[in-house]
Amino acid sequence: MEYAKAFLIGGGLCLIGQILIDKTKLTPARILVSYVVIGVILGGVGVYKPFAEFAGAGASVPLTGFGNLLAKGVREAVDEQGFLGIFLGGLKATAGGISAAIFAGLLASLFFKPRDKS
């Protein structure tokens, strides 16, 4: 059941992205950024947490989950460090994801070369 929920919710979020690519003139970059911003807003107003508890990885893996993590990190850092936390919290909370992505990118670039599509 847990897997089914994660699959359906995560897949649903991706489906929305695919429809946006096919049916609107939004570039992939804009769609990605919108997902992050929406995640930040939903996380900021406290809606994302119950959603993530319900959907599990289906809510935390898509980019909205990254946005939520940014919001959460800022909130926690503000509680601990006050004003400075606004600037420190976001990246601190998401550092794992960012570093892993950069490292995976490096790794992929060492072993693979882009190919012509045909």
Place this chain on the structure above:
Amino acid sequence: MAQYRQGRQSFVLPQPPVITAWASTAGKKESEGPLAHCFDITGQDTWFGQRTWEQAEKQMQRMTLGKLAEKANLRITDFDLVFSGDLLNQCIGSSFSLRNTGIPHLGLYGACSTMAEALLLASMTVGGGFADRVVAMTSSHFASSERQYRFPLGYGGQRTPTAQWTVTGSGAALVSREGTGPKITACTIGSVTDLGIKDANNMGAAMAPAAYATICAHLSDLGKQPEDYDRIITGDLGQIGKEMLLELARRDGLSLGGRLEDCGTLIFDRENQDVHAGGSGCGCSAVTLCGYLLNRLKAGKWKSILFCGTGALLSPTSTQQGLPIPGVCHAVAIEGGKG
């Protein structure tokens, strides 16, 4: 008074320059398409033995020029002048392919209209008595264009349904003062037309009004009818742009009906090759002209064609700044060739 000029933007060539030889190089996908049998060189390796896509494009031009010389029974140093262009920043495909060859070179940028632009300038140069053997050449490469205009392939972005597929290929035509082959009898220089279309993935629609304007100008400047040509062939409007051009003509009561072809729709099998709206790029009209169209003229299947290279004059910067896409189209009338 300019003696060859006719009307607002056309000119005739009383001593028509002759296209005495032509050559084409095509990539893997193109050589799996409907025109596969027409190309001189086909490459299964789209790197063409080079380390970067840009160098691969340079290599295609070099191979095409070599093939052209071979087919014309000349050495490349016999060419008086090369007009060439591509889609890369600062046209490095063209300039790098010709470096240290000793051949005089003028680089051009007319986006996908460059082949028609080069052919038009070559016919002017030869017709005006400035040179005897002038080459018009262009190239484009799917992978280098994706990096240039959209995203590098490594980014793995998705393509939208209206996006066209940049042709990997290079075509070159030798325009000579004398010899046998199809002749260039008249040309129309296009003006830049912008109807405010902003979608860089729908360039056919941005170019269709320019194509229509140039075709109309050509017919009215020279007092011709569409029926005077066996085919009117646009560069790379793709399926969507071609339908739009037909619609524009229909509104004015001009029948282009069965005469209109588009290199972008000829070169690929849209159903089976997943190319969305069709082919595009400077190489698209170049390989179609130098692989298919000129062969048909030579074989006598057609007596005359109007070759209308269409270009979308956008840059990555203008797209990022939200500006609409201006289009341009140059027309070259090519006749005969049999015997």
